[in-house]
Amino acid sequence: MGKMKMAFIGVGDMGSHHCIGFDLLEETDVRYICDMNNQNVARTLAELKNSSPEVVGDYRELLGKTDIDAVVISVPNYKHREVAVAFLEAGKHVFLEKPVAHTLEDCDAIIAAAEASNRILQIGLVYRYSNLYRRMEKELRNGRLGDVKLMWCKEFRDPFPPTEWFYDKSKSGGAIVEKDCHHFDIFNWMIGANPVRVFASGGQHVMKQGQPNKITNSYSHYPAKEIADVSIVDHAFITIDYDNGSKANLGLCMYLKPKNLMGEGLEIGMIGENGGQMVARNDKTIDIVGGNDLTKDHLDIDVTSDSIMGGHTGGQTQRAEFIRCLLEGEQPFASAQVGRNALLIALAAEKSILEERYVYLNELAN
Numbered sequence: 001m002g003k004m005k006m007a008f009i010g011v012g013d014m015g016s017h018h019c020i021g022f023d024l025l026e027e028t029d030v031r032y033i034c035d036m037n038n039q040n041v042a043r044t045l046a047e048l049k050n051s052s053p054e055v056v057g058d059y060r061e062l063l064g065k066t067d068i069d070a071v072v073i074s075v076p077n078y079k080h081r082e083v084a085v086a087f088l089e090a091g092k093h094v095f096l097e098k099p100v101a102h103t104l105e106d107c108d109a110i111i112a113a114a115e116a117s118n119r120i121l122q123i124g125l126v127y128r129y130s131n132l133y134r135r136m137e138k139e140l141r142n143g144r145l146g147d148v149k150l151m152w153c154k155e156f157r158d159p160f161p162p163t164e165w166f167y168d169k170s171k172s173g174g175a176i177v178e179k180d181c182h183h184f185d186i187f188n189w190m191i192g193a194n195p196v197r198v199f200a201s202g203g204q205h206v207m208k209q210g211q212p213n214k215i216t217n218s219y220s221h222y223p224a225k226e227i228a229d230v231s232i233v234d235h236a237f238i239t240i241d242y243d244n245g246s247k248a249n250l251g252l253c254m255y256l257k258p259k260n261l262m263g264e265g266l267e268i269g270m271i272g273e274n275g276g277q278m279v280a281r282n283d284k285t286i287d288i289v290g291g292n293d294l295t296k297d298h299l300d301i302d303v304t305s306d307s308i309m310g311g312h313t314g315g316q317t318q319r320a321e322f323i324r325c326l327l328e329g330e331q332p333f334a335s336a337q338v339g340r341n342a343l344l345i346a347l348a349a350e351k352s353i354l355e356e357r358y359v360y361l362n363e364l365a366n
């Protein structure tokens, strides 16, 4: 079989990484880039080593092309539905960035289009491809903790990139939808049960609607900017109850300056029914302590071989596995369904903050 011919729709912070990463894979041919932001296109083209794609400004020019097998869509969340459905209906396989969409309605329209077209749809839930989180799951499968009873995530960090759409809830879905669908998916994956209800408390401590908020961010290529239209929360505590009695909690702070320098960075931890604990820190290390055998393990995980250019752990493995799924006709590990399950928790948390009550997930799905 020849190389997989690919198009990239949106090459901002995330899409440029995808384009550069797929360009490095043997089995792919980067044929087209589509973005109306010329600076972002130029940044991306400068990094490509193996291909010279054609550039277009409107994705609709690509829908009828026969030399495209798959597209990678990294446009802002509120455009996921429009772009993903168009390419699925045109018969292309789709790698779509997380969250599946900013609303459940859009998410379900995308899933329906994937089912109708019988194409592969993989979601950019990159943690599912990370050496680190796969190792945690392997420890659980081997029975190191027994069933996971309690889980937590501390996501204390600097703000989103200084780009307006992140701060507009009608475009991103809100901070919890945009950011924490990743972590809710890890909860669902490790706990292995069905989430039932969510309670959350959150608000605006520092970045407030209507005031000139000076936004700086540690990883984006965009310069600092003042953004006044901020309709998302900048902090929250969120609790999730599962149908097997397990519970998970996530703490979110989006206004650390400059970023988390405390060493532990992102922390994801769990306690099993045997009393053992397992904690991942900084997307790099795992500590496993206690439980039946009273041992203490510290694991430094190789989170370089699964990524590129210092990008997210799992970033390059998710691309290689997308291609493998296309070649073998296999459903992706980060399927649209797991993306939807994570989105449901995020939407319930956003609703719980607004309505100051428990939100049951089955309220949302109706």
Ligand SMILES: NC(=O)c1ccc[n+]([C@@H]2O[C@H](COP(=O)([O-])OP(=O)(O)OC[C@H]3O[C@@H](n4cnc5c(N)ncnc54)[C@H](O)[C@@H]3O)[C@@H](O)[C@H]2O)c1
Binding pocket: 009, 010, 011, 012, 013, 014, 015, 034, 035, 036, 037, 040, 057, 058, 059, 074, 075, 076, 077, 079, 097, 098, 099, 124, 125, 126, 161, 163, 178, 312
């Ligand atoms: N998996 C992760 O860890 C991760 C990290 C960051 C962002 N993301 C996701 O990636 C997506 C993009 O985020 P980003 O940070 O790259 O945003 P960004 O604003 O940097 O980039 C978006 C790009 O899409 C382009 N665009 C907008 N509408 C378009 C259209 N109709 N056709 C073609 N191009 C269009 C913009 O010009 C811009 O270059 C979002 O869904 C976000 O949630 C995922």
